[in-house]
Amino acid sequence: MQHEAHMSHTHQHEVTATSTWAMAVRATLHCLTGCAIGEVLGMVIGTALGWSTVPTLALAITLAFFFGYALTLWGVLKAGVGLRAALKVALAADTLSIAVMELVDNGVIVLWPGAMDAELADPLFWWVLAIALAVAFVLTTPVNKWMIGRGKGHAVVHQYH
Numbered sequence: 057m058q059h060e061a062h063m064s065h066t067h068q069h070e071v072t073a074t075s076t077w078a079m080a081v082r083a084t085l086h087c088l089t090g091c092a093i094g095e096v097l098g099m100v101i102g103t104a105l106g107w108s109t110v111p112t113l114a115l116a117i118t119l120a121f122f123f124g125y126a127l128t129l130w131g132v133l134k135a136g137v138g139l140r141a142a143l144k145v146a147l148a149a150d151t152l153s154i155a156v157m158e159l160v161d162n163g164v165i166v167l168w169p170g171a172m173d174a175e176l177a178d179p180l181f182w183w184v185l186a187i188a189l190a191v192a193f194v195l196t197t198p199v200n201k202w203m204i205g206r207g208k209g210h211a212v213v214h215q216y217h
Contacts (some may be wrong), residue, residue, distance in 0.1 A: 075205030083200040083210035087153040088193050090127040094119030095161060099185060100176060109172045113165075117158050124154040128213060135216035149213045156199050157192040164188035 098119040102112025125146045132142040165171050165188045174181035203209030 075201050075211075077197075077201060079204055079210070080197050080201035083153065083204060084157075084193055084197040086127065086210065087124055087150060087157055087196065087200070088189065090124030090150075091120040091154055091157045091161070091192070092189055094121065094123040095158075095189065096185060097123075099165075099181075103174075103176055103181065109166065112172070113162055117162065120158050121154050124150050132213065132216045137216060145212055145216070148208070149210050152203060153196055153200055153209060157196045160195050161188040161192035164191050 095116045098116025099112060102115050107115075128146040128150050129142050132145050133139065137145065165184055168184045168188075170180060171184040174184070200209055204211045
């Protein structure tokens with residue numbers, strides 16, 4: 057009986073969650089900040105070391121998830137939540153958003169002719185990276201709006217602000 061009451065409450069919360077484009081944009085900007093730090097750092101390190109495409113992308117994606125989760129984790133820990141609970145919140149809030157953002161921005165970079173071969177001093181390196189992150193922002197914002205509207209994603213984090 058108690059489980060049914062909890063499920064009813066959860067379903068009701070999902071149905072009544074309010075999602076605006078402004079909320080989705082803020083959530084996506086938050087995600088973009090962490091992703092961009094990790095993505096740029098990974099691309100710079102991989103390119104500077106002369107790595108091939110796969111290890112460079114692997115490093116960029118790993119660092120994007122790390123910094124994306126770290127930003128959320130920092131805010132939730134600041135609100136007084138314990139580390140274990142904060143980790144669960146960060147994973148729930150950011151995983152889909154970061155995954156979509158990384159899929160899109162790395163897809164743009166890989167598909168852009170010459171982008172993965174560009175050196176750090178080449179303007180193409182920086183332009184394509186900026187364009188890829190902008191495209192990822194545009195395509196991830198509706199995903200975040202959808203998630204927030206269902207009480208998921210960054211809706212989970214709002215109670216800690």
